[in-house]
Amino acid sequence: MxxxxxxxxxxxxxxxxxxxxxxxxxxxxxxxxxxxxxxxxxxxxxxxxxxxxxxxxxxxxxxxxxxxxxxxxxxxxxxxxxxxxxxxxxxxxxxxxxxxxxxxxxxxxxxxxxxxxxxxxxxxRYDPGFTDLRRTIELGKIGEVRLIHAVHRNASNVTSTDDASLITGSMVHELDAVPWLAGSELTAVRVESPVRQGFRDPQLATLWTRGGVMAGVEVFVNAGYGYDVRCEAVGTRGTVSLAASSPVSSRIAGIEGRVVRSDFVAHFAxxxxxxxxxxxxxxxxxxxxxxxxxxxxxxQVAAEAGVASLASGRTEPIDPGERPALYA
CATH class of the missing domain: 3.40.50.720 (NAD(P)-binding Rossmann-like Domain)
Structure with missing residues (x-):
């Protein structure tokens, strides 16, 4: 080989x-x-x-x-x-x-x-922050997970440029990560946007899993200020969330803060x-x-249901069928 x-x-x-x-x-x-x-x-x-x-x-x-x-x-x-x-x-x-x-x-x-x-x-699934977050959930340290909050923002994006591709090309990360974190497959999705005319960016999705977890996912691919990914799981005994990714805090010209990266490749290196x-x-x-x-x-089944929901205004089911034994 x-x-x-x-x-x-x-x-x-x-x-x-x-x-x-x-x-x-x-x-x-x-x-x-x-x-x-x-x-x-x-x-x-x-x-x-x-x-x-x-x-x-x-x-x-x-x-x-x-x-x-x-x-x-x-x-x-x-x-x-x-x-x-x-x-x-x-x-x-x-x-x-x-x-x-x-x-x-x-x-x-x-x-x-x-x-x-x-x-x-x-x-x-390989990011140290996300893997630690999932491990904390699996060990039961926050009790039973009830809610997941996720944010996915880009300064700008040249590939997710319309309503559908924002879901199929960008939100698809969260459509994989949420059930992976929750340990339970998605069953339904509702996608909405405050924008009524033109490119509907940002979008807000509500997801439901078979295990009873609800998730709220914000995707904003032209947020302007930088690349920003956040995630928090809320359980019956506590919460766990990703820490800020920048290791440096500065105090310059009367302002204290952390640098927000604009490059997703550097963020997830x-x-x-x-x-x-x-x-x-x-x-x-x-x-x-x-x-x-x-x-x-x-x-992708979940993404297509999300695209349908954004158009219909309804909660749409997610049903990929039975998982084959090859992927057990």
Whole structure:
């Protein structure tokens, strides 16, 4: 499966996210090496890494053992399907697909193969803050969880640019993180916005889980001031929340405060390193063990229900069907 004791990685898409994955693998993931890149638009040689003209050429390349997909969202499902067909372990950036139907196609391809090859880039599951928060919940330190409050703000966003893509491309993180934290799948969603005309940003979602947890999720992709992710779980014996991410507080010109980052990649740098390391170790054995294609599909089912709710003004059910044994 590997050569020279490491996984040879091909990266499709070398924009902001793909370029950062290349840097992270090169500097911080000893189990992997980037050997091939495909991106017809990104400049640079990426440290002399070989470039190819098509994604399919990269997937089939003899010096590629596993693939990272960091191309535009609309390309994810077909590229993931091509990787499964070629038997290549793949880390696919979120979302797995822009529709639940296409995400389900990836699930069905893995079910036909009989083994997992796809990990979806829900990197919050690797973030030290989020993992500590979940561990505190699982240990019962705050009693039974009743509520989760989540905030997801960007200074600006060039990919979530309309009502639907704000949910399918940005809120999808929370649609995965909330049930992961609560330990219970989502059953319903209601999405509203104070904006009535044009791009409805911000949006506020109310989520319900099968275990009785309610969650309020604010997503604001053009908040102006910076990148800001917060999360608090409220239980019957206490609460647990993410701490402020900036390690430095300043007092300058009569103002005391902390720097708010504007770059989501820097904010979650530790999470990306852990995510890529976990993925590379599994890929070396010819499989995937992180957030699954099924997780990507379920999040997209929830996202489509959220889009429907924003349009209808009603609470919409979330029903992805029964989880296959492959993903148990």
């Amino acid at each position: 590997t050569a020279g004791g490491f996984v040879r990685v091909g990266v499709i898409g070398a924009g902001a996210m793909g370029a950062d994955h290349i840097r992270t693998i090169t500097t911080s993931v000893p189990a992997a090496r980037v050997t091939v890149v495909h991106d017809p638009y990104a400049p640079g040689d990426f440290g002399g890494v070989r470039r190819v003209g098509t994604a399919q050429e990269l997937i089939q390349a003899p010096d590629v053992d596993a693939v990272v997909i960091a191309s535009p969202d609309r390309t994810h499902a077909d590229l993931a399907l091509a990787c499964v067909a070629a038997g290549r372990p793949v880390l696919c950036e979120k979302p797995l697909a822009v529709t639940a139907h296409d995400a389900r196609r990836v699930v069905e391809a893995e079910l036909s193969l009989g083994r997992r090859l796809v990990q979806v880039g829900f990197m919050r 530790d999470a990306y390193r852990a995510e890529l390391g976990h993925w590379a170790r599994a890929a070396a054995t010819g499989t995937a063990t992180g957030p699954s294609a099924w997780d990507g599909y379920v999040a």
